Amino acid sequence: MTMQFSFGPILYFWPRTEVEAFYRKVADSRVDCVYLGETVCSKRRELKFEDYFRIAQELREAGKQVCLSTMTLLEAPSELRELRKYCDNGDFLVEANDVGAISLLQEKKLPFVGGAALQIYNQHSLRRFIGMGMKRWVVPVELSRDWLAELLAEPMIDSVRDCFETELLSFGHLPLAWSGRCFTARSENRAKDQCELCCIKYPQGRTVTSQDGTEVFVLNGIQTQSGARYNLINQLKGMHGLVDMVRLSPEPEDSFTWLQRFRMNQDGQRPYGLAKNESNGYWLKLAGMTQMNEGMNDDG
C-alpha cells in the first residue's frame, strides 16, 4: 500500500481568514486526507461547526478524504452538546480524541478514527477499539517504532490488520498534555475566565525556555506541546508496512513545503538534515526531545 499523507487539525488559534486561506491551499495540495475542527479549547470560536462542515464539503469536492476532529479534554455539558454536533454530522468520519466521542458514535454504530490521546498501548485494547468501529488508529505520540511493530505483529491484531489503518503524527510540535488551567492566559497574568482569547496572538503558541536556554515546551492554551518540533522526515522509509498514513500538524509557515519534502523522501531518497530545535526521539525509543541524526535512514 502506498503511504498516504494527512494534515492534522490546526492546533493553534488562528484568525478565521488565516484558516480559510490555509484550507484553500490544502485543496490545491497533494495531501490525501485532512482533519478539521477545534480540538483544544471550546472558547475558540473563529470558526463554528457549520464553517468546518462547509470547508469539509469543499475539500471533499477537491478530492480529499476529510475527517472531523473532536475535543480532547471535554469537561462542560456545553462541550458535550457541541461534540454531539460533530458525531451527528451524518456525512464525514469523526476523529474521537476522547472516549466520550466513541460513546456517542457507538450509539449510532458509526465508525471512527481513534485519536492519539486515546490510551491504546497493547493488543487487547487495540482489538477492542477496532471492535467498536475504529477504522484508523492514530498512534499515541510516545510509542516507538519497536512498540508499534511488536503490537501489530501480535496474532490477534495481524488477523484484523485489513480492518484498520494506522496513522502517525510525524511533523509538528507534539501535544503532550491537557489541563484544566489555561497556560497562555496564565502567561499573560489573566484568569482563564478572562482570557480574552489571547491565544490568537500566538499562532505557533508561546515558547517555554529553561533558565539555561533550552526550549522545553510550547504553551497552546490548555495544551502543552513539545518544545522541539517533532520531525520524522528521515524515518519514513522504516514506516512502510507499519504506518499507513503520515500526519503533519499545520504550522503558519511552510506546511506545504514540508508536505512536499516528506513526499520526496518516502523511500529515503531525499534525506533532510534536522534543525537544532527538532526531535525524533519517541519513534527511536528515546526520550521524546532527543534528536538522532546518525545514519539518517538507518531506522530498521
Add this chain to the structure above:
Amino acid sequence: MELLCPAGSMPALKAALENGADAVYVGFKGETNARHFAGLNLDADGLREAVRLVHSYGKKIHVAINTFAHVRTWDHWRQAVDDAAAAGVDVLIVADIAVLAYAAERYPRLELHLSVQASATNAAAIDFYKQFRVKRVVLPRVLSMQQVRALARTTDIELEVFAFGSLCIMAEGRCYLSSYMTGQSPNTAGACSPAQFVRWDETDDGGLESRLNGIMIDRFAPDETAGYPTLCKGRFQVGDDTYHALEEPTSLNTLDLLPELYREGIASLKIEGRQRSPAYVAQITRVWRQAIDRVMADPEQFTVQGEWNTVLAGLSEGSQTTLGAYHRKWK
C-alpha cells in the same frame, strides 16, 4: 462519604487503619501501578496479609492496577488481577480497557473502579466505561467544583475525588511530558519525572540547580527551599518572565470544599501519596477523619479548624496548599 487513604507499605497501611481510614489503596510491586518506585508496594504474599489486616478492622482494600499493559508483558497485568482477586481484595482500580474487560469477565463479582489514569472527565466518557461494569469513577484533578457538581447530578455512577496531596495539573493518563524529557512516563513506566534522571548541582553563590535528564527545571537561591524537580513545577522563561509557567510546587487541599462535596453525594475522598511515609499517612488520615466526621454530623455548621490546616500545610510541597482546579480562579 468514604475516606480512602494511601498505603505504599504495611506500616503505612497500619497507620491509615489506626487513624481512621474507611478504606486503603495499595499497588503491586512492578509496573502494573502508577507509583512504580523502589521500596514501595506489596507482593502477592504481602497483599494477602494486608487483606487480612484490613478486613480485621472491618475496612476495605482497593488495589491499583492502573497503568496501561504492554504488548509482550500483558501477562503481568493479568496476573496482577488474578493475584488481587485470589487475595480477596474489595476493589480493583483500573485504567486500561484491556485490564478492565479481563477483570469484568473473569471476576464478575469483583468491584471495579475507573482509575484517574483513564482520564474520564465528562458524562459521555463515564457512559463509555459502563460497558466494563465500572461502579465508581475517580475524577482527574482538572475539573472545577462546578463541573464536579454537574457530573454528580447527571451520572448514576459513584464519584471519587482527590481531596489532598500532590497536585497533578494535567489530565492524568494523557500527560506525556515525562516521557518527552526522560523516555519514561506514567503510561509507559508507571512513574513521572523518575528519580534516576534527577541531578542537583551547587551554584557558585551557594544555591542549587535541579535538572531532569539534563534539562534545567529550577534554580534556587541559597535561602530558598529546593523542591523535587517534577517537570511541570519548575521555573521557566516565557516572554520576558521567569516563573512557574505551569504550576507552583504546592499540594491540593480541599478541606474548604468538604461540605459541598458531601452535599453532592461524592462517594469517596482520596488522599494521594502511596510514596509517603507511615508518619505522613497517620497525620493526614487523622485530620481528614476529624473533618469528615464533623461535616457528616452537621454540614451546615462545618468550619475548617485552624489546627487542621497547620498540620496539612506542614505536610505539603513548599508548605503551600491550593484548591487547584476545583476553584475557578486557579484556572
